[in-house]
Amino acid sequence: MNILESSTHNGFQVVINEIEHQRALVTGLHDLIMPILGSCSGEAKLVQELFQDIFRSSSKVISFLELGDSSEKQTNIITKCKRNGGNNSLEGHIMLEEEAKEIGNKRRKNAQHIGSVVTQAPYFDGYQWRKYGQKWISKAKHCRSYYRCANSKGQGCLATKTVQQKETDGSGKVRLFNVDYYGQHICKKDRIIHPYVFETAHQSVPIGNHNQSSSPMFTNNDAHGIQDESFENIFMVPGIPEYLTDFADIEMVRALEITSMKSPLIPEDLWA
DNA sequence: CAGATTTGACCTGT
DNA sequence: ACAGGTCAAATCTG
Numbered sequence: 001m002n003i004l005e006s007s008t009h010n011g012f013q014v015v016i017n018e019i020e021h022q023r024a025l026v027t028g029l030h031d032l033i034m035p036i037l038g039s040c041s042g043e044a045k046l047v048q049e050l051f052q053d054i055f056r057s058s059s060k061v062i063s064f065l066e067l068g069d070s071s072e073k074q075t076n077i078i079t080k081c082k083r084n085g086g087n088n089s090l091e092g093h094i095m096l097e098e099e100a101k102e103i104g105n106k107r108r109k110n111a112q113h114i115g116s117v118v119t120q121a122p123y124f125d126g127y128q129w130r131k132y133g134q135k136w137i138s139k140a141k142h143c144r145s146y147y148r149c150a151n152s153k154g155q156g157c158l159a160t161k162t163v164q165q166k167e168t169d170g171s172g173k174v175r176l177f178n179v180d181y182y183g184q185h186i187c188k189k190d191r192i193i194h195p196y197v198f199e200t201a202h203q204s205v206p207i208g209n210h211n212q213s214s215s216p217m218f219t220n221n222d223a224h225g226i227q228d229e230s231f232e233n234i235f236m237v238p239g240i241p242e243y244l245t246d247f248a249d250i251e252m253v254r255a256l257e258i259t260s261m262k263s264p265l266i267p268e269d270l271w272a
Numbered sequence: 273c274a275g276a277t278t279t280g281a282c283c284t285g286t
Numbered sequence: 287a288c289a290g291g292t293c294a295a296a297t298c299t300g
Binding site for chain 3: 132133135137138144146148160162
């Protein structure tokens with residue numbers, strides 16, 4: 001193993017350890033929240049689903065990283081899937097949902113799918129965005145909005161995202177949005193510092209506590225891009241405690257943080 | 273008035 | 287032909 005391979009492997013191990021640590025933290029949070037919500041409420045089901053999503057996602061990342069430098073294997077799987085064109089063969093079934101999505105992608109520009117997030121707060125991801133289009137998608141209940149990085153003009157940043165409200169369970173209490181990210185940000189110094197949770201030995205800092213005073217993230221939506229929907233409509237979800245709406249946002253921010261950490265060796269599909 | 277958003281038209285891939 | 291992504295003129299807003 002040469003130095004480069006060794007350092008890459010060590011880097012992966014650090015990431016794996018961090019993700020394992022995050023899983024432990026999330027488990028603790030889960031155990032804390034679920035008794036408060038009860039087991040039958042719609043919010044509890046939603047929160048349960050979000051936790052499951054987080055675990056599925058982290059398991060996926062860990063199992064990928066544990067394959068080590070076998071990124072070739074992953075590439076082969078994807079290639080095979082693409083060759084099969086989504087037919088009914090066994091290999092076709094191996095195809096991940098995200099990969100299938102990528103194949104069916106009709107984007108002409110910025111076709112690089114960076115990742116997807118389901119969140120209650122689709123506009124708060126640390127970047128500023130400008131809406132450039134909106135479209136009713138066939139058979140979808142809600143229209144899809146198209147955003148590009150606010151620095152697309154000034155710095156030529158090609159990052160875009162689409163936001164589409166998910167169809168809910170019908171209760172209408174909670175609005176979830178699918179957010180798909182395309183293209184890497186190449187713009188500089190425009191990011192808002194993430195409200196990371198830094199854990200100390202025996203004391204966890206509450207979510208949202210960091211940078212809250214210096215960052216407008218939790219106090220002023222004007223500084224965060226999109227204003228075509230009201231702040232209240234997005235954040236003040238009836239029946240959901242404030243710390244839970246914060247959690248949903250932290251989840252998204254973390255997903256993005258992982259995205260920004262990714263190795264060029266890892267296929268984009270993994271991060272979807 | 274400048275910059276952001278909206279919206280219908282246009283373009284492209286399937 | 288159709289669905290979905292982008293463009294650009296019109297409109298809105300601070």
